[in-house]
Amino acid sequence: MADEEKVKDPEVEETPSGESRPPLIKRLQVTLQPFVDKGKEDWNAVRDHKRTQLWKSVFRHKLDDTPRNRALAVLTNVFLHLHPAKVNRDAVRFRFTWGMGGLSLYLFIVLTITGVFLMFYYHPTKGQAYADIMYLHNDVPFGGLLRNMHRWAAHLMIITVWLHMFRVFLTGSYKTPREFNWMVGVILLVLTSLLSFTGYLLPDDQLGFWAVTVGTNMARATPLLGHEGPFGPELGITAYNDVRFALLGGSIVDSNALLRAYIWHCIAIPLILSVLLAVHFWRVRKDGSISGPSPVMLESEMKRPRK
Amino acid sequence: MDWHQLWVIVSAPDNIPIVAIVFLVPFFVWYGFRQSFATDRLIAKLEGDPKLAKVHHRKIEPYREGWEQKVHVWPYLLRVELLATIIVTVILMVWSITVNAPLEEPANPNLTMNPSKAPWYFLGLQEILVYFDPWIAGVLMPTLIIVGLIAIPYIDTNPLGNGYYTFRQRKFAILTFCFGFLILWLLLVLIGTFIRGPGWMWFWPGETWDHHRLIFETNVDFHEMLGIKSQPWIGLVGFLAVGLYVVVFGFLTHKLIVWTEFNRKIYARMTLLQYLTLQTLLVSMWALPLKIALRQLFRIKYVWVTPWFSI
Numbered sequence: 001m002a003d004e005e006k007v008k009d010p011e012v013e014e015t016p017s018g019e020s021r022p023p024l025i026k027r028l029q030v031t032l033q034p035f036v037d038k039g040k041e042d043w044n045a046v047r048d049h050k051r052t053q054l055w056k057s058v059f060r061h062k063l064d065d066t067p068r069n070r071a072l073a074v075l076t077n078v079f080l081h082l083h084p085a086k087v088n089r090d091a092v093r094f095r096f097t098w099g100m101g102g103l104s105l106y107l108f109i110v111l112t113i114t115g116v117f118l119m120f121y122y123h124p125t126k127g128q129a130y131a132d133i134m135y136l137h138n139d140v141p142f143g144g145l146l147r148n149m150h151r152w153a154a155h156l157m158i159i160t161v162w163l164h165m166f167r168v169f170l171t172g173s174y175k176t177p178r179e180f181n182w183m184v185g186v187i188l189l190v191l192t193s194l195l196s197f198t199g200y201l202l203p204d205d206q207l208g209f210w211a212v213t214v215g216t217n218m219a220r221a222t223p224l225l226g227h228e229g230p231f232g233p234e235l236g237i238t239a240y241n242d243v244r245f246a247l248l249g250g251s252i253v254d255s256n257a258l259l260r261a262y263i264w265h266c267i268a269i270p271l272i273l274s275v276l277l278a279v280h281f282w283r284v285r286k287d288g289s290i291s292g293p294s295p296v297m298l299e300s301e302m303k304r305p306r307k
Numbered sequence: 308m309d310w311h312q313l314w315v316i317v318s319a320p321d322n323i324p325i326v327a328i329v330f331l332v333p334f335f336v337w338y339g340f341r342q343s344f345a346t347d348r349l350i351a352k353l354e355g356d357p358k359l360a361k362v363h364h365r366k367i368e369p370y371r372e373g374w375e376q377k378v379h380v381w382p383y384l385l386r387v388e389l390l391a392t393i394i395v396t397v398i399l400m401v402w403s404i405t406v407n408a409p410l411e412e413p414a415n416p417n418l419t420m421n422p423s424k425a426p427w428y429f430l431g432l433q434e435i436l437v438y439f440d441p442w443i444a445g446v447l448m449p450t451l452i453i454v455g456l457i458a459i460p461y462i463d464t465n466p467l468g469n470g471y472y473t474f475r476q477r478k479f480a481i482l483t484f485c486f487g488f489l490i491l492w493l494l495l496v497l498i499g500t501f502i503r504g505p506g507w508m509w510f511w512p513g514e515t516w517d518h519h520r521l522i523f524e525t526n527v528d529f530h531e532m533l534g535i536k537s538q539p540w541i542g543l544v545g546f547l548a549v550g551l552y553v554v555v556f557g558f559l560t561h562k563l564i565v566w567t568e569f570n571r572k573i574y575a576r577m578t579l580l581q582y583l584t585l586q587t588l589l590v591s592m593w594a595l596p597l598k599i600a601l602r603q604l605f606r607i608k609y610v611w612v613t614p615w616f617s618i
Binding site for chain 2: 089293
């Protein structure tokens, strides 16, 4: 009895009589069964991947089409949470907003991405800068496309920003409670122009050089702070200490001006602009989402102003 | 007609955005005003029918009983945004593949570009340089534009037209803004792009840019027209002329502000500070087209000459 039991027990490895042992394949099966079971468990988990720890750690809500999940899809996503969960049904029409604000943001993102790639190929030094652009345009794979896209997206962004302002004016969206956000918007408009203008000099070609020369020459004439402006000379302002000198890092458009334009263009203005963009979007939400289309108010319903 | 010259200007890569604007801005002006007028018809109807005004949903957008006021962002807004970004990406791609960004010769301080133009979005300011000294055109005007834009919500005391297109309820504000944006800004940008040639001289579309053209225009100062030759009388006459302008145009602007019954209602809501800010900005704004007219019609260079500045 004791012997038989010993023989049948597959756990016992060193048995003298080979016949009574189960075949190797059987033994392997028995050994591997736990792994197979575990594997099946994992396979089932992959097929039902929405219940895995990995999935749940990334996505915080279920995907079945319920109002709750539609709201959560927006609210639990950092990129989408600029939006509210629900908007005015008439505001999603193209004809009210023209989509110009959103497109300005999209173009800013395009410009940031293409701009970073351009920075890999560019040295902001006199002589090297122009050569870098030539190299980028003629030898770098897709370099021309990259530069073109940066240039045209910049122009397009100016147009979308102008049209965005025009739309906001036409719909009276700057009125209470959105006065401050209009102010932020005006500053963003100015920064957009400055961003474009500082980029103009960077190829260091005739076009940029003379455009910036014309542009910064106006700074000579700043009242009080320019050496050719009203009351400038009276205050001891010269070409070597006026506001133009500060902009160019010298009295002519040269290597210092190139470096300054580069730093303003690639670091300072984008940073300031990003911060103000955050404020702009935040205020859009906090001031009651986008302004309309709201029900019309009649002249007969005008209230007395609060004093 | 020199069609080639026109083509050279229109097809310059950096001018593509302005050519686009020539079509885009009129389209969006039409698109916006069409909705304004539709809303205005609704407003007229509701003003005339108080009973209807109580039950009407008060929008030009379609409405049905039982419709939710709000819709989910996912998917109703996000799909529009996705579509818009895809369209813009395609436009950008095609544009970037077909047209190269401009790249001129390397910068050369000894070789002046003629005409040497600012980027197109600043050409309005460069055009103003013809009519005003740089401290006005390059510093004062931009500052006034920025400050003026920021001031708009604080000086517009009209509570109507908040969040919907309308013309009837905001005639003064909309006409003023359109005058500033479309005429004083965009039209000057277009002139700077399409009209100004070498030496910043005026070439009509189709005229050949003649680099050797000379124009003998003698611009005169206002005091010279009066035959006054010495300070302080020159300064005094100019001061009086500018003062007269401020008084007359301030008065006309006031007439404009209180033009209609409705305008007077809005005027009554203004504080003194709001009123004075509005007056200052508008009187400054009218000065630009007036100076352009004085230069083009009477060849007046300066109205007011002092030892420190000239206007």
